[in-house]
Amino acid sequence: MQTPLRITFRDMAPSTFIEDHVRSRAERLERLSARITSCHVTLSLPNGFRHGSHPHVRIDLAVPGRDLVVNRDHEDDKGLRDMHACIDAAFADARRILADHVRSHRRR
Secondary structure, X not given: OOOOOEEEEEOOOOOHHHHHHXXXXXXXXXXXXXXXXXXEEEEEOOOOHHHOOOOEEEEEEEEOOEEEEEEEEHHHOOOOOOHHHHHHHHHHHXXXXXXXXXXXXXXX
């Protein structure tokens, strides 16, 4: 990446454990495409976990000529109350979107 990975925590305390998990997932994306110029991950827990809120993960990837956004709100997915599972699901979505972008770029 041309710019360092940015991680933002909203409505929750920062965690080095979660930050390390995000970094490892972002490194996997970089292996898929060296053309990623920036990655910003926003993690939030609106209204606090104790109030029945579900984690929210947003990933903004920039590649030359395009911005790719994954915006996962996990309220509909009852199994994803754990932040790590939510991060994994969001990065799986990002990987699919990035792979599609790489494939379409190669066809040109």
